[in-house]
Amino acid sequence: MKLQFFEVKTREQVWAEYRRFAPVGLEEVPLDRAYHRVLGEPIVAVEDLPGFAKATVDGYAVRARDSFGASESQPALLAVVGDVGMGEVPPFEVGPGEAARIPTGGMLPAGADSVVMVEYTEELDRRSVAISRSVAPLENMIGRGDDVRAGKEVLAAGRRLRAQEIGLLAGLGRTKVMGSRRPRVAVVSSGDEIVPVDRAPAPAQLRDINSYSLAALVEECGGEPWRLGVIPDEFQPLRAACEQALKEADICIISGGSSVGTRDLTLQVLGSFPDTEVLVHGVAISPGKPTILVRVGDRAFWGLPGHVASAMVVFHVLVRPFMDHMRGIPPSLGGRWPLRARLSRNVASRQGREDFIRVRLQQHGEGLLAEPVFGESGLISTLVRADGLVRIDRHTEGVYAGELVEILRI
């Protein structure tokens, strides 16, 4: 009964192991299901967008030079040669001294190089219009290819698709794209003291929290959670669950390995499969030291602490970046643009260990204040009260009140 770690790794060393796993691969995704997916191919425009010059206001298509010098007191008088219909190629040209009525989105007639807003025009009769303000060439219009030029790479592979990228793909006629498959993640809660949520725990028992909170995190970061529920700390049931996960999931997360008995059992179970390699057995982070990562063939098994808050912190710090890797994105902590806040009080930390402190945020003048939430890492309520995590580097002995820190949103 002795805590044994082969070799405690730093977070960076753990991340470096991710290269051992090939990303889950691509699949064809219909565009209307592609939101939040990771693009698996570069997108090159095969045509100009828009494919024609169009008006961005309601008004009159003109040759700009015909409007030069026009003012309220000295309007320019132009001959109206036609009406541009939406979606139609105008069957006429706009010559010198001429104009054509055009609606927003209408195609500019040949000859016209700009649009005068209707607010600065007065129709004298159906065949002539007075213009009271000059326009510059290309004003109030979008040129052919102004949005995207044919031949240009508009999105690189690895891009996370937001609503605007979905819109761009639609504009380019992509009804489907190659996107990263959603990693299927089996989530297992192990422990003889854990009972399913719908059962009343006897004294000394607890309901399964981890498989629910971890499944929600899997969903949040683009995976497909598959809750296998509560498995007792026994070789056969745990092996059966792992075998099922090996067959049908890309990743398996087992929580409950904080107790040395469970962790040893987990390793024993995984060791009974062919081609098994323990990549991580202890991480220099707090909370979350007793974390394991095992490769079984091309599948990843994560053993997370049973402590409810520890399990979630480890997910944010290690498993989420792993899922990023599996989806084809470089691992990162908390995304590209983390919030920053000033710490409300001194927080001590042990050197050689990277600490992740739960914090609540508060508005404070022009910035934010991060107030540490203290409490055992076995308490889920500490995370319910928290808005984020503050990382304390393993080379420091702590952070002083007032220091600017990055917030990993949780």
Place this chain on the structure above:
Amino acid sequence: MKLQFFEVKTREQVWAEYRRFAPVGLEEVPLDRAYHRVLGEPIVAVEDLPGFAKATVDGYAVRARDSFGASESQPALLAVVGDVGMGEVPPFEVGPGEAARIPTGGMLPAGADSVVMVEYTEELDRRSVAISRSVAPLENMIGRGDDVRAGKEVLAAGRRLRAQEIGLLAGLGRTKVMGSRRPRVAVVSSGDEIVPVDRAPAPAQLRDINSYSLAALVEECGGEPWRLGVIPDEFQPLRAACEQALKEADICIISGGSSVGTRDLTLQVLGSFPDTEVLVHGVAISPGKPTILVRVGDRAFWGLPGHVASAMVVFHVLVRPFMDHMRGIPPSLGGRWPLRARLSRNVASRQGREDFIRVRLQQHGEGLLAEPVFGESGLISTLVRADGLVRIDRHTEGVYAGELVEILRI
């Protein structure tokens, strides 16, 4: 052919109209589908969590006072009275001078008030252990109810459920909760120049971008998008689409009303239904001025500009907060903890109008720099290049380079 707005409203005035619409109401949601839902009921704990005192480390349950003064050179010697089994009520007590082996998560035996970590113990034989460090009462354990006390309200109605709230609900035995129904949002692209994405546009035609980008935004903010596709600018087809939306959706978004013809047609169509009220007809924001909000019975119809970037900006500034309201959350701009950045250059703005400037973010020293992305609001690529929007108040004439601004993430 004159732009007419009954009365241009400010954003705040538009938000104030939201009270006219009752939120979509609640439904029972299974816990494993509740992530990202808005809680529709307050959650009061009916029992203590945990329901028993438990160890947070592997080690020995003791009476703390028996460890006082223990050190490596002068360990305390205790008699081992038993092993605590996971999930079991220990059938023995720990008396003075006694200890019991206990795994992480195990229930503390009666009499014990703390746990000594296994690292600071040495088993002399199966019946005695030497303790080389003292513990304080309650150390290395979680007391009964330390996470949540029975009778306490742990989550208020209106709370957005993150992974930790899902975990807490699991811990309390909630297999389902009352959550806000996902608003069903019909999305229509109108315009004679718009063709479905899978069709090659003729000259003067464009593919439908808005119904895809807006549907993705609906999904992002917890709604259920329902793309009705492209509808021509004609009374009958548009009325048929609206009628379908009225029957089967909570909200309908029609984009394409930038051209005065389309907007008038939309109003005419909506006016043909009973109990119709135009609540908003023009908003003092840029881009996005020609936005309409119409109440038809208890349903909301939004008319958004056809310009692709304008439509998305209006969604972020007006429709997203509206969807928040419909889900039971007070409207807000960009969530509770916006990023802050310094503007990279002066940006002028017209007084009386709230401007939303597209910006790219860049790391800059300890903070972020927001670089405006210029370009017509008809260009989707401007949003693809942007990371957020910066709001410029309608009472100012602009923002100077170096000023600290809030970023509405997009």
